[in-house]
Amino acid sequence: MTRSLRIFYIALFMVTLLALGLWSVRSFLGFTTNADATVLNGRWTKAVETHYDDEFPIKRLGTNLWAALDFKLFNEGRPGVVLGRDQWLYSDEEFHPTVNEELNLQGNYALVEGVRQTLKAKGIQLVMAVVPAKVRLYPEHLGEEKPASIHANLYKDFHQRLAADRIPAPDLLGPLQAAKNAGKQVFLRTDTHWTPEGAEIAANRLAKTITEKYPLSGEPQTFVTEPAEKVIHKGDLRLFLPLDPLFENLMPAQEPLQKRNTVAAEGQPAGDDALFANTEVPVALIGTSYSANPNWNFVGALKQALHSDVVNYAEDGHGPILPMLSYLKSDAFKNSPPQVLIWEFPERYLPVNNEIGDADPQWVAELKQAGARQQNVAINAKSETPDRAQN
Numbered sequence: 586m587t588r589s590l591r592i593f594y595i596a597l598f599m600v601t602l603l604a605l606g607l608w609s610v611r612s613f614l615g616f617t618t619n620a621d622a623t624v625l626n627g628r629w630t631k632a633v634e635t636h637y638d639d640e641f642p643i644k645r646l647g648t649n650l651w652a653a654l655d656f657k658l659f660n661e662g663r664p665g666v667v668l669g670r671d672q673w674l675y676s677d678e679e680f681h682p683t684v685n686e687e688l689n690l691q692g693n694y695a696l697v698e699g700v701r702q703t704l705k706a707k708g709i710q711l712v713m714a715v716v717p718a719k720v721r722l723y724p725e726h727l728g729e730e731k732p733a734s735i736h737a738n739l740y741k742d743f744h745q746r747l748a749a750d751r752i753p754a755p756d757l758l759g760p761l762q763a764a765k766n767a768g769k770q771v772f773l774r775t776d777t778h779w780t781p782e783g784a785e786i787a788a789n790r791l792a793k794t795i796t797e798k799y800p801l802s803g804e805p806q807t808f809v810t811e812p813a814e815k816v817i818h819k820g821d822l823r824l825f826l827p828l829d830p831l832f833e834n835l836m837p838a839q840e841p842l843q844k845r846n847t848v849a850a851e852g853q854p855a856g857d858d859a860l861f862a863n864t865e866v867p868v869a870l871i872g873t874s875y876s877a878n879p880n881w882n883f884v885g886a887l888k889q890a891l892h893s894d895v896v897n898y899a900e901d902g903h904g905p906i907l908p909m910l911s912y913l914k915s916d917a918f919k920n921s922p923p924q925v926l927i928w929e930f931p932e933r934y935l936p937v938n939n940e941i942g943d944a945d946p947q948w949v950a951e952l953k954q955a956g957a958r959q960q961n962v963a964i965n966a967k968s969e970t971p972d973r974a975q976n
Contacts, residue, residue, distance in 0.1 A: 663825040663826070663827065664677065664825070665677055665822075665824075665825040666822045666825035666826065667679075667680050667728075667730050668728060669723075669726040669727050669728050670726050670727070670728055671726050672774060672775070672837035672838060673723065673726035673774050673775075673837075674774070674775050674776075674820065674822035674823070674825075674826075674837060675719055675720050675727075675822070676719070676777045676822065676933065678933045678934075678937070679718045679719065679720045679721075679732055679736060679933050680720070680730060680731070680732045680733060680736070681733055682733040682734075682735055682936075683936050683937055683938070684938075685938065686735050686936040687735075687936075689935075689936050689937055689938050689939075690735075690935055690936045691957075692953055693906070693934070693935050693936075693937075693939065694743075694746050694935075694956070694960070695952075695953040695954070695956035695957040695960060696906065696949070696952055696953050696956055697713070697747070697750070697752070697928075697930075697956065698750045698752075698955075698956030698957075698959050698960055699951075699952030699953055699954070699955045699956035700909055700913070700928075700952060700956075701750065701752055701956075702955055702956070702959065703913060703952065704926060707918070707922045708922060709922050709923060709924070709925070709926050710753075710799050710924065710925045710926070711752055711753075711926055711928060712752075712753045712754070712755075712791065712794065712795060712799075712925055712926070712927050712928070713747055713752055713753065713754035713927075713928050713930060714754075714755075714757065714787065714791055714872070714927050714928065714929040714930065715740065715743055715744065715747075715754055715757060715930055715931075715932055716757065716779070716787070716875055716929060716930065716931040716932065717740050717757060717758040717761065717932060718732075718736065718739075718740070718931070718932055718933050719772045719777065720732055720736075721740060721758065721932075722758070722761055722762060722765060722771060722772055723765075723772060735936055736933070736936075739932050739933075739935055739936070740758060740932045743932055743935060744756065746960075749960070750959070750960065753794055753798060755790050755791055755793070755794040756790070757786075757787045757790055757791075760786050760787070760789070760790050761779075761783055761786055761787065764782070764783070764786050769782055769783075769786075770782065770783075771783030771786060773818065773820055773840060773842070774820070774837070774840050775818075775819075775820025775822050775823050775837050775838075775839070775840060776818065776820035776821050776822060777820075777821055777822060777874075778821075778874065778875055778878065778880075778881060779875060779881055779883075780842075780881070781842075781843065781844065781845045781880070781881050781882045781886075783881075784875070784881040784882060784883040784886055785810075785882070785886040785890075787883070787886075788883060788886035788887045788889075788890045789886070789890045791887065791890070791927060792887065792890030792891045793890075795868070795891060795925055795927075796891070799924070799925050801867045801868065801891065801892075801893050801924060801925070802865065802867065802924060803865065803867055803893070805892035805893070806849060806850075806888075806892055806893060806894060807849070807850035807892065808847050808848065808849055808850065808885070808888040808889040808892070809847065809848060809849075809850050809889070810845050810846070810847040810882070810885055810886065810889050811845070811846055811847075811848070812843060812844070812845060812846075813843075813844035813845055813846040814844055815841060815842070815843050815844070816841070816842050816844065817839045817840070817841060817842070818839060818840055818841065818842035818880070819839055820837075820839070820840065823836060823837065823839075842880065844879075844880060844882070845882040845885060845886075846882070846885065847882060847884075847885025847886065847888055847889055865921075865924070866894075866896055866921050866922070866923040866924070867891075867893045867894065867895075867923060867924050867925065868887070868891060868893050868894070868895045868896070868923055868924065868925050868926075868927065869895070869896045869897075869898060869912075869917075869923035869925075869926045869927070870883075870884060870887065870895050870896070870897045870898065870899055870926075870927045870929065871898045871899055871905075871908050871909050871912055871926065871927070871928050871929070872899040872905055872908065872927075872928065872929025872930065873899060873900070873901070873903070873904060873905050873908075873929060873930075873931060873934075874899075874901045874902065875899075875929055875931065876897060876899035876929045877897070877899035877900055877901040878901060883929075884897045887927070895927075896917075896923065898911075898912050898915075898917070899929065903940060903942070904934050904937070904939045904940060905928065905929065905930040905931065905934050905939070906934070906939035906940070906941060907939065907940050907941060907942045907944075909928060910941055910942065910944040910949065911942065911944070914944070
């Protein structure tokens with residue numbers, strides 16, 4: 586290699602390093618840390634390192650290229666997403682079998698019954714809101730991948746088990762399917778969750794059951810739902826396709842989301858004021874991001890349909906079990922029990938070993954044991970009935 590060529594390569598290398606360095610520095614525009622992150626405690630330095638590592642150009646380039654190859658050649662994304670046709674995305678939790686799925690299934694069934702008994706002892710009526718899987722409502726957009734066999738009858742089996750345990754669980758699949766057939770979109774195309782319209786349909790069905798079977802005490806309240814801002818929604822399932830920013834054009838298109846806002850009608854005390862005015866809590870809600878995320882306005886739809894305030898204890902990102910266990914240990918449960926508690930429970934969490942956080946494992950095991958005992962009693966009583974009839 587000649588001296589001139591060596592100088593050229595060195596200069597090219599230095600220019601490349603300089604360009605990558607400037608690109609990395611550019612990523613710090615607008616970068617902020619928490620107030621407790623200081624140089625002295627080391628948290629600021631750690632935050633800078635993490636941010637630099639995430640935004641390093643070569644890493645981003647490699648991630649985008651690999652994701653693009655997977656996407657175009659094999660029609661695959663990262664673990665967590667299943668790619669359908671027509672730019673539809675599904676959570677892989679609705680497809681894949683899990684370890685010890687049958688054991689998990691029976692344990693979760695028993696836990697639900699154990700929770701019911703705990704709530705009943707406090708005078709609380711449990712109502713289940715079983716959220717059907719997105720793939721159950723929109724199977725026409727599936728590609729070659731199909732749900733595992735355990736998911737085939739999961740929704741129906743859950744309702745049958747709840748009926749055997751005498752736990753009210755109005756069917757949400759039927760009304761959502763009817764709305765879809767009428768041209769309404771009830772689940773988002775690139776997101777795990779339902780649309781605000783789908784959430785409203787579910788809320789109306791739940792409210793109908795509660796109003797008919799468990800009339801709420803106290804004066805009815807009027808709530809009004811109004812359109813809020815219209816945004817371009819980045820579905821959570823797009824996160825499993827790390828094609829942005831280099832191959833954004835390959836990504837499933839973002840979709841519009843018309844947000845909604847529910848408020849107390851004029852002249853009535855708003856949510857918290859109403860609660861403090863009356864220590865009795867009529868309705869509480871526990872669940873997942875279907876309930877916790879304000880984008881879907883599920884809580885607001887329930888308030889309007891029930892003509893009652895609803896206290897929301899749902900949590901984002903923890904599944905349906907952990908928020909319930911946390912609530913049962915809370916002061917709110919001890920001191921302000923609701924008349925009715927709605928437990929929003931997506932069907933796909935049934936065969937999963939759900940997280941319990943810092944809950945005492947022995948206590949959780951006792952809840953399951955109590956539920957399993959009650960279920961065995963019900964099964965035995967049912968099997969003895971035909972024998973008695975014959976005698």
